[in-house]
Amino acid sequence: MLLIYHYIPTFGFVIAFQHFIPAKGITGSEWVGWENFSYLIKLPNFYNVIWNTFYISIMKVAAGLVFPIVIALLLNELRSRFVKRSVQTLIYLPHFMSWIILGGIMIDILSPTRGIINQLLAVFGIEPLFFLGSPDMFPYVLVGSDLWKDFGFSTIVYLAALTGINPNLYEAAVIDGANRWKQTVYITLPGMAPVIILMATLSLGQILNAGFEQVFNLYNPAVYETGDIIDTLVYRMGLVQAQYSLATAVGLFKSFVSLILISFSYMLAYRFANYRIF
Amino acid sequence: MKLKKKGAVLLAGTMAMVAVLSACSNGGNGGGADPAQLTAPQNTASATNTHSSPDAPITVTMALSQAVNTTFPEGESMENNLWTRTLLEESNIQIKSEWTVDESQYTEKLNVAIASGDLPDVFQVSGTQLQQLVEADMLADLTDVYKENISPLADGKLREDGSVGLDAVTFDGKLLALPYTTATMDGSTMLWVRKDWLNRLGLPEPKTIDDVLAISKAFKNDDPDGDGKDDTVGIGFRKDLFSHFGGIKGFVNGFHAYSTWIEDEESGQLVNGAIQPEMKEALTKLQEMYKSGEIDQEFSVKGTTQLQEDIASGRVGMVFGAMAEPLANLNPSVLNDPEAVWECYPLPSVDDQPAKPQTDSMPPFYFVVSKQSEHPEAIIKMMNLNVEKWFGETADAKFDYDNGFPTHKYFTVRTYGARKNLDNYLKINEALKTGDTSGLNPGQLGNYNQVKQYLDGDKSMWNYAKIFGPEGSLGIVNKYVNEDLLLPNSYQGIPTSTIVKLTSTTGDITDQALMKIILGDPIESFDTFVENWKKLGGDEITAEVNDWYAKHKS
Numbered sequence: 001m002l003l004i005y006h007y008i009p010t011f012g013f014v015i016a017f018q019h020f021i022p023a024k025g026i027t028g029s030e031w032v033g034w035e036n037f038s039y040l041i042k043l044p045n046f047y048n049v050i051w052n053t054f055y056i057s058i059m060k061v062a063a064g065l066v067f068p069i070v071i072a073l074l075l076n077e078l079r080s081r082f083v084k085r086s087v088q089t090l091i092y093l094p095h096f097m098s099w100i101i102l103g104g105i106m107i108d109i110l111s112p113t114r115g116i117i118n119q120l121l122a123v124f125g126i127e128p129l130f131f132l133g134s135p136d137m138f139p140y141v142l143v144g145s146d147l148w149k150d151f152g153f154s155t156i157v158y159l160a161a162l163t164g165i166n167p168n169l170y171e172a173a174v175i176d177g178a179n180r181w182k183q184t185v186y187i188t189l190p191g192m193a194p195v196i197i198l199m200a201t202l203s204l205g206q207i208l209n210a211g212f213e214q215v216f217n218l219y220n221p222a223v224y225e226t227g228d229i230i231d232t233l234v235y236r237m238g239l240v241q242a243q244y245s246l247a248t249a250v251g252l253f254k255s256f257v258s259l260i261l262i263s264f265s266y267m268l269a270y271r272f273a274n275y276r277i278f
Numbered sequence: 279m280k281l282k283k284k285g286a287v288l289l290a291g292t293m294a295m296v297a298v299l300s301a302c303s304n305g306g307n308g309g310g311a312d313p314a315q316l317t318a319p320q321n322t323a324s325a326t327n328t329h330s331s332p333d334a335p336i337t338v339t340m341a342l343s344q345a346v347n348t349t350f351p352e353g354e355s356m357e358n359n360l361w362t363r364t365l366l367e368e369s370n371i372q373i374k375s376e377w378t379v380d381e382s383q384y385t386e387k388l389n390v391a392i393a394s395g396d397l398p399d400v401f402q403v404s405g406t407q408l409q410q411l412v413e414a415d416m417l418a419d420l421t422d423v424y425k426e427n428i429s430p431l432a433d434g435k436l437r438e439d440g441s442v443g444l445d446a447v448t449f450d451g452k453l454l455a456l457p458y459t460t461a462t463m464d465g466s467t468m469l470w471v472r473k474d475w476l477n478r479l480g481l482p483e484p485k486t487i488d489d490v491l492a493i494s495k496a497f498k499n500d501d502p503d504g505d506g507k508d509d510t511v512g513i514g515f516r517k518d519l520f521s522h523f524g525g526i527k528g529f530v531n532g533f534h535a536y537s538t539w540i541e542d543e544e545s546g547q548l549v550n551g552a553i554q555p556e557m558k559e560a561l562t563k564l565q566e567m568y569k570s571g572e573i574d575q576e577f578s579v580k581g582t583t584q585l586q587e588d589i590a591s592g593r594v595g596m597v598f599g600a601m602a603e604p605l606a607n608l609n610p611s612v613l614n615d616p617e618a619v620w621e622c623y624p625l626p627s628v629d630d631q632p633a634k635p636q637t638d639s640m641p642p643f644y645f646v647v648s649k650q651s652e653h654p655e656a657i658i659k660m661m662n663l664n665v666e667k668w669f670g671e672t673a674d675a676k677f678d679y680d681n682g683f684p685t686h687k688y689f690t691v692r693t694y695g696a697r698k699n700l701d702n703y704l705k706i707n708e709a710l711k712t713g714d715t716s717g718l719n720p721g722q723l724g725n726y727n728q729v730k731q732y733l734d735g736d737k738s739m740w741n742y743a744k745i746f747g748p749e750g751s752l753g754i755v756n757k758y759v760n761e762d763l764l765l766p767n768s769y770q771g772i773p774t775s776t777i778v779k780l781t782s783t784t785g786d787i788t789d790q791a792l793m794k795i796i797l798g799d800p801i802e803s804f805d806t807f808v809e810n811w812k813k814l815g816g817d818e819i820t821a822e823v824n825d826w827y828a829k830h831k832s
Binding site: 019028039043044045104107111112113130132133218220221222224225236237243246 | 787
């Protein structure tokens, strides 16, 4: 099964080196070597797009690591189980909505004239900001909204990790005179470290996926320079009219970079957390 | 061992799933078809192919695309219905479905079929697919069978677009497809205006671009809705600049600027309209309007939905759009606010020359015959039959709707000609004058009744009446056609792969540059954009387009 559905179709990547015409098939299409790749590299906005992809997704990964850990630690200190559970559920909710819906909501709440965010800012005397229309702010809007959508999910993972820490350690620490803060730094965080590293490793593999659905539903030509990512570029090239070879070339390029990143992160995980797959 | 067992279970499970799924897709064809019926034609098929006796029907395999909302009487399907039976009776052609899929999956499914080389005899293709099939030499030459078999009526319908479609599918003198000739004129833009706002502010109707600018100013500043709040904009736009509804197309056409290929008067060569000085002029005006707030400050992030909402809530005074806008885009506004009156006007012009609305010129899809097919003439007969049953002497209501079933959707090889909606409009209005509805076909009668209901006071029919009625938007299209104002794209070839490849880049920089200029980039950056456009593929595209033009210019 794995062979038929995963490994054999992989050889379809050869069309990245062809002038692929579906009617002629993989065997009949003309070989063009690196032409598709050199065309890509010569695209005027290619470097910009690569940069945007890295920039946006690195920020997303970083924010997506730190923020949920902090929230999980804070939730863990709560006394009331009811509040803890409610907060946990509420922040988890946006995770279930698709970007098509959220895109519409975002456009409304971020509107400079009628959006709730800008009305709040106005209370503090801040001029309305055109979040989605300004190239300077657009990447941060992406990071912020992505964080808002998904931090609930990661928080739950970290909360689960917290429950796995042996309570004896805390009791011992209290006897040794450690306060809450010391307990957090010396027991909780080291206890969570394997999970944190696992999550970081997994997210590094995703680093070239800066979030097609999100960007596609929020961007516009005015913010291409800072908001256009590899996936949206491929989509536009593919959509204009089925340019299979080019799209495959981009896909192959992405996989190659991802492979390097994953190897790198696996190495780190192996060295620092003793995490291993094989 | 354990692993092996697991594998076997998985395999069995998958096979069961496949069986279930394939059963589903059979059912999905609207099937329940009698097995006996299905096998019978196959037998005749093999008989015909070997002996080809003159009386036995010829069998043609087809890929069938089932349009949305296609329903069938009990026991019928895309493969067995009014159309296929009529075809068998009158043209002696038996249709056999190679595969039938939902319209939305058709292109993908066909791409797979093309890649595997397993093509049915007759099928429908997109422009890109046509180009690929031509390059791969997989299509039958229809030149001779067309000449021998086409009926004058069908020939006329296919040529209603000025033969643009038929010329485009003629490669090196060989006719390799039949175009789906349709009304590109329906995409011409006009100006939609809140007439009640005009009246309240005592403004004249828009005839020139200057009028439009004045009205836009007044709609922004003079509180046209009378609620004492500064909450209106002059013209509604959205982020897709060259869309029909809410695009800047109609506005720039008023400055004689276009986003299509036009002939340069001096050189006689084709040039891209988007990089001409007229576009710069139009953009300057748009930029001024954006600065003064006459254009929504957020239009660059708004899509269709958001523009519809703004129109429905009475924030927009004018919008550029096509003849069909009342249907979904303007109707909510009228339903929300009984006082709202939307009126349409021909595109205003910046000077004494009338504005020419740009239109596309290519058919959206084509019908082709595989090179392997033994009966290339069948496709011509199908086209003849379709045109005859829809427009000829034996035309009948049952080929449009029969007992509530949309029988017109059963026809695969078909054409409406280039004037269908316009002709309907003209006939309906004649019938409204004379009161004689006998000359109307069923589709026209349906629209006639909607208009009639509106005229008798049923306001919910406004959307149809505003299109087909006495003051309908098709009246504007009629004016465009009568005064020869429509400006079809001058490049009428099937785009070559070079053009397709380069257009993705040039299209991007065009969208980006025009949008930024409207949002406030210095107008001089237009010149930089033009240079970039030329450098990054525009010159190459222009050369290819002119190669085509040199060959086809008459």
